[in-house]
Amino acid sequence: MKTKFTIAAALFAASFSVQAADIAAGKAKAEAQCAACHAVEGNWNKTMDPSYPKLAGQHGDYIANTLKQYQKGGRNNAIMAGMAAGLSQQDIKDLSAFFASLEGDLYLKK
Secondary structure, three states: OHHHHHHHHHHHHHOOOOOOOOHHHHHHHHHHHOHHHHOEOOEOOOOOOOOOOOOOOOOHHHHHHHHHHHHHOOOOOHHHHHHHHOOOHHHHHHHHHHHHHOOOOOOOOO
């Protein structure tokens, strides 16, 4: 009886497992969906327009929260709301990890 309960509990817990962020998937998604505005010639520290935020080196939590706010209407920008609308939660994790992994202009070397 104890074994059946343990197996059932393990299967239940596994159904809620969270997939880790995939930096390579984030890079691919960013190149396909973000680079047109947030990178110039593959440089994530240069943007098409100075008013667009640089994403290289940005904190992952900030990127994730910002994209979720665009999805929920908490931030008001028609272009970014449209870009964020089609992102899955895994896409957001992957993008956040990718941008956080880059060295940004404001990065202080130790």
